[in-house]
Amino acid sequence: MTSVTVPPAGSRHRAPPLRRTDPRSLLVTMVSALPNMAVPILALLFSTRGDRLPPSVVGSGIVLLALLLALAAWLRWHRTQFAIGTDYIRLETGLLARSARSLPFDRVQDVSLEQPLLARMFGLAAVKFETGAGKGEDLSLTYLPLAEGEALRDAVRRRRDDHRIAGSPSGAKGGDACPDDEESVLFALSTRRLFALGLFRFSLVVVALLAGAVQQFDFLLPFDPYAPDTWEAFLAGPGSRLAAAGAGAQTLGALLGAGVLLLIGIATGMVRTVLTEWGFTLTRSRQGFRRRRGLLHVTDVVMPVHRVQAVLVTTGIVRARLGWYGAKFVSLAGDAGAGDHVVVPLGRWAEVGLVAAAAGFPLPDAGTMWTRVSPLHPPLQALATAGRWAVLVLGASAVLSIAPVAATVPAGPWIPALIALAVLRTAWVWLEARRQEWSLDATHLRKRGGWLSPRLQVADRERIQSVTLRRGPLLGALGLVDVHLGIAGGRLMIPALPLPQARRLRHALLDSMRKRDFSALV
């Protein structure tokens, strides 16, 4: 196996050699494409069923299809070549019309290694370069041998860091300079925590979907749940004891049914959590933060410290009571929807604080001076929500009152249901908007609040991109404005400030923003 050869600096004039990904990745991609092939094969089988074609013809058809797909996969693999230059990576693709893309290492937000189960069996990994410029701009090499992927990632990162250190005296911030290759564990998710996290990720959505599916797809069940015969037969057999036991037992049965749904919801959350968060480890090295997780599909992401724009700490109403929190880094890479930069899935306040401080975003402490947002904020928010829903309800009832439309819509309590939803949503908005507070100190802007899902945002004053004061008619009448702050990869809003206070806040932020250029920050 060829190892990654990064040409020495200065050999820029000589084009680096073009290479292909590992040949075994062809096998991996083809096997993972098998489920996709099932559809055309089934279509073939179904469409030829009536024609009484001999099995040999159908069989050879399938073989031919498989061969064609394999040939296409091989061509795609053969015509995809990459080259690693001194400070860029180039990818050439296309069968006849070749397209070449160069990605300067400077523009790489973070490099991740992903190992789906099958690739892992072959010791392969996908190397993904995230640019933060949207999905289409990201570049991934599927697949390289793991060791080679790691070497490539380290090479990219070293080069970029050297570049950065040579170019800007300010360098990365939050930097308690770590020795070169030493990694210290910042956070690791124990197995007990993993299962606790699984419980919190209980999915109500799955339960609802399942309940809906039982109604929609009852024809798939091996019995008919709506035919009296089914239940008579059941009651005559094993169920007769239940029926004899009377209403109490039947209630128990209904509860059992609900319990089963609940269990499925819990199990779904548990399985999903164990699959993604297994072995969650966050380490800190000179290169930045490194996160490894996953049971079957293993991912290994490196996040440079200086790319972190803000820290988001979230919890839930139950979790908060039990003292559990989760944390996420906000960065451009996460913005593109590609990276999910969870750094602490479930941890104690002190653990979250340790990670946040390592990134240069200290959490608030007892000395933090909080300012409550206007007490008018929750009712205003609720009013605005109620207004939007009122328009929706009015529109819906107007549409339903048109005779031809009403004829096509199945009868049902649509409007009362919509009103109930509106009331629920309005109440939710009101509760979430209560107790919002913010704090500005010499270096950071913080905001916290929320009731069902409390959250805390910590932003670096210097990393704010823009400031917007915004008001609608309600806020305007009261002399209040919302302050929207642009953050690369996220957003932060301080609601309902009196106009003079908002102006002072803007002025203070502009003062700290003009200190450093964005290219040193993003």
Add this chain to the structure above:
Amino acid sequence: MHSDAPAHPADTPLSPLDPRFVSLLRVAMGRWALLLLAAAFAGEAAAGLPAGLLTLPALLISAVLVAVVPGRQYRRWGYAQEGDHLRVARGFVFHSDHVVPFTRVQHIDVTRGPLERARGLGTLTLYTAGTHNTSVVLPGLAHEQALAMRESIRARIPRRSA
């Protein structure tokens, strides 16, 4: 209040946009008016209401939209290139007031659609990093003015450190 937030100087007065921008706003409002009229016609026909019950009010609203609103909108737009940042304010009922320091500008665009071109206008857009709420759009500038502002902002963007 926060001790480290210094008293701000009074916000400098905003410059108005090019007066030719009003006719662009009128075209935009005209589209809404047409949509409203079409909806009123369709609603009347579909619900079998007496003629004029919906269309007359719609006609009235359309007249206000086209005749009165664009002028008001225009007066509410304003911008200021103050030292090291650009400020753009707009809107009366829904008011917004953006400020972007030049140190945060990633790139600058000057664009003009066919309607703007016919009036000699251009739109200046400043982009910052990120994907939401990351651009400040300043339409309705005389094209030469937009180009001049682009150059002056470009000159003020600090040299990239990388």
